[in-house]
Amino acid sequence: MANTSSRTLRLLSLLQARRYWPGPRLAEELGVSARTLRRDVDRLRELGYPVDAQPGVDGGYALAAGAALPPLVVDDDEAMALAVAIQSHLATGDGGDSALRALTKVVQVMPRRLRARLDAVRSSTTSAIWAAEVGAPLDHAVLSTVALGCRDRERIRFDYVAAAGSPSSRLVEPAQLVALGPRWYLVGYDLDRHDWRTFRIDRIVTADSTGTSFAPRTPPFDDVATYVRSRVLGDSHAGRHRVEVVVEASADAVRARVGRWAAVRSDSPTRCTMTMETDSLEGPLFALGSVGAQFSVVSPPELAALAHDWGARFGRA
Amino acid sequence: MANTSSRTLRLLSLLQARRYWPGPRLAEELGVSARTLRRDVDRLRELGYPVDAQPGVDGGYALAAGAALPPLVVDDDEAMALAVAIQSHLATGDGGDSALRALTKVVQVMPRRLRARLDAVRSSTTSAIWAAEVGAPLDHAVLSTVALGCRDRERIRFDYVAAAGSPSSRLVEPAQLVALGPRWYLVGYDLDRHDWRTFRIDRIVTADSTGTSFAPRTPPFDDVATYVRSRVLGDSHAGRHRVEVVVEASADAVRARVGRWAAVRSDSPTRCTMTMETDSLEGPLFALGSVGAQFSVVSPPELAALAHDWGARFGRA
DNA sequence: ACCATTGCGGCCACTTCCTGACCGCGTTGC
């Protein structure tokens, strides 16, 4: 710990952990003279991290918001919180690419004991309420393995359960991860089938990095999202529903409830048609209930049946 | 950038951004000789960050998972993703203290432009579906201002809208933030009223740090959570409901749906009583619907009425 | 008005270490 750079890092961490530090206190904490502390502060400033200083009695040093993000010095618990938050955020389908990169960074440098804790926390905090809507919770181990594979161009091997339920083992050169709605997909080159394939992340059972890298292939698409969308819609996934409902309310009122989740087409000032894709029928039903307007289900019939069931039970309650 | 410590930091960032780096490539990137690169790698190892190296053709350096968390070097987008994810995680009431600390760290060092983006993103991505349940979305600006005030013992000033709807301006010495269910509370010493008060974060309109620090007072409680709970339950909040429902299903089946949200008491193998506190009646109704069992509402009458309304509409659909 | 506290920056001498340049060695994969 006698190193200069390590001390600078520790100074940064101290300044991130508490706002104001009196100079002498910092110097003592770092085990250097006050003069050297000033030089360390200068060093931080040269690195682009603005450190405010206040003279006078009760003065001190404080880390200010600057142009560049300083390295985040987080402790175990904070790293856990970050990882858990990003995971549950990814599981809702928001976040996208940069969130995935951030998760990858956090997980990659996590000590093994923390990863174990992360697994434990994930399995215990999955909110049962929303689980029906977001589908199977994302397995962070699978997701980060795959993400690392994409980033570092390393072949991965995993067991895959197809829509029909038949399991298979795959050796794939991962190209890209795409979030489509609440679902994550991997586009990669399947080395056994000698062709490009699209995999649903929550259908991947266990993924392992093989450690062998590969040269990137030219992908058969221009826009990944479009490609995946066409592939996914072409398949008729078991359990996937195309919901269409006519609601006796203004399109705006419905949009205010469902947000970007569904497409809402205005038919008249007091009527609109809502279209969405989902795995769970309970989510749309909840949305329809909270809109507070009369509606009729165009498709699928399962939704109409479910509405009838809920209606009967709610009516008797 | 001629500095040694800055170079070490950059090396760390490079290793976090991509898995394998051939030595010569890294050396070139950092503008030093290969020998110096080796020494830099050694330095990182001395700091506790394990760097794997693979000799032979196609070898290189890779950052491995170690005992300590290295400083996270994230870019703007990743920081945004982290902040957004933590916010929405906090808004669900999970996460707790360490998540709040992490958010505080991230936000504190964020450049101003990023904070602006964060505001924009927050307001545009608040999921309308769950908004009814989680209540007013957390305002990250308020939350982080308050959190910083607690951490750094700085007085804060804010406008508060009481449960009755009457606005007031407060000058408070913040002591602690507490998450109680889906809601965040601030416990602090109100300097105008000369007494301890509990504030609901989502009722705080705008919060500003005054910059004046204060000496910590001895709080009038041992356990903050207990204190807040007693204070909050004592008040009869407008819009707050105590829900009690008898469900014709096993307690385990109900628990599997509602998770830790509600208290479930088993009455018989096929009947149980569910008790919860909530602001929104739609959330419990959704849970009851998805349980798929018959139920009867004990209280409040509003819930029974709402169930009846939903039931009528669902039945006609 | 005076004082203590705190931060700022210059100066200097001493010490440390950092750097680039060699070298030979072991490992890996072709």
Add this chain to the structure above:
DNA sequence: GCAACGCGGTCAGGAAGTGGCCGCAATGGT
């Protein structure tokens, strides 16, 4: 066996980091 690569030793020159001084400016309390 060869090439590519990482490892570690050594050496000399030079560039830092360091602590101790100094006077100065700003702040807040007495």
